[in-house]
Amino acid sequence: MSIIDEKKILRKEMLLKRSKLINPAKKKYDEWICNSFWNLIKTHQFKKVHCYLPMGTEIDITPLINNMLKAKITVVTPKTLPKRRLQHFELVSLNQLENGLFGTQYPANTTEFIGTYDLIIVPGLSFNSLNYRLGYGGGYYDNFMEQHPNSRKIGICYPFQIVEKIPLETHDLQLDEILVDLDFLEL
Numbered sequence: 001m002s003i004i005d006e007k008k009i010l011r012k013e014m015l016l017k018r019s020k021l022i023n024p025a026k027k028k029y030d031e032w033i034c035n036s037f038w039n040l041i042k043t044h045q046f047k048k049v050h051c052y053l054p055m056g057t058e059i060d061i062t063p064l065i066n067n068m069l070k071a072k073i074t075v076v077t078p079k080t081l082p083k084r085r086l087q088h089f090e091l092v093s094l095n096q097l098e099n100g101l102f103g104t105q106y107p108a109n110t111t112e113f114i115g116t117y118d119l120i121i122v123p124g125l126s127f128n129s130l131n132y133r134l135g136y137g138g139g140y141y142d143n144f145m146e147q148h149p150n151s152r153k154i155g156i157c158y159p160f161q162i163v164e165k166i167p168l169e170t171h172d173l174q175l176d177e178i179l180v181d182l183d184f185l186e187l
Helices: 003-019 025-044 062-070 140-146
Strands: 048-050 074-081 085-090 097-099 105-107 119-122 152-156 177-179
Touching (some): 025 119, 025 152, 062 074, 074 105, 074 140, 085 105, 085 140
Parallel strands (some): 048 074, 119 152, 152 177
Antiparallel strands (some): 097 105
């Protein structure tokens, strides 16, 4: 079986598992992620953070985003463009969003952010113990992260998204860390 096929199978499996998550366990875990990240941001005094705007069954980091906005941390989120590219906009409010490709959202009426980040919060469908990730298959984040070698890159996931083996291709990048609570048994 090819690496591409292995990735497709793992993506489908993880999307199915994530679709079966139920509250209140999901909400409790999402809160743990938000609190853990908030402590990390305060400890390291990160001032410029790139993060995703949650969609579907992804970990809901909305409370974290609100905390960062209140603390006057520069929050930048992506707009998905064709040809595996992202455009980045400073987020000023979660109430001013536009709909983008693939069910994504991005900040409305704001200027493009061109600069560096202290931290990049990376979504994904699966991760392994070596800090590699399996994304949605577009290569968007790998291309983006490659342009920011000095930014700290941390992936987040539910415990079941940690797998022994991620099928890897040459363009797949290693993260600095995965934020996950493997002892969380309620999911």
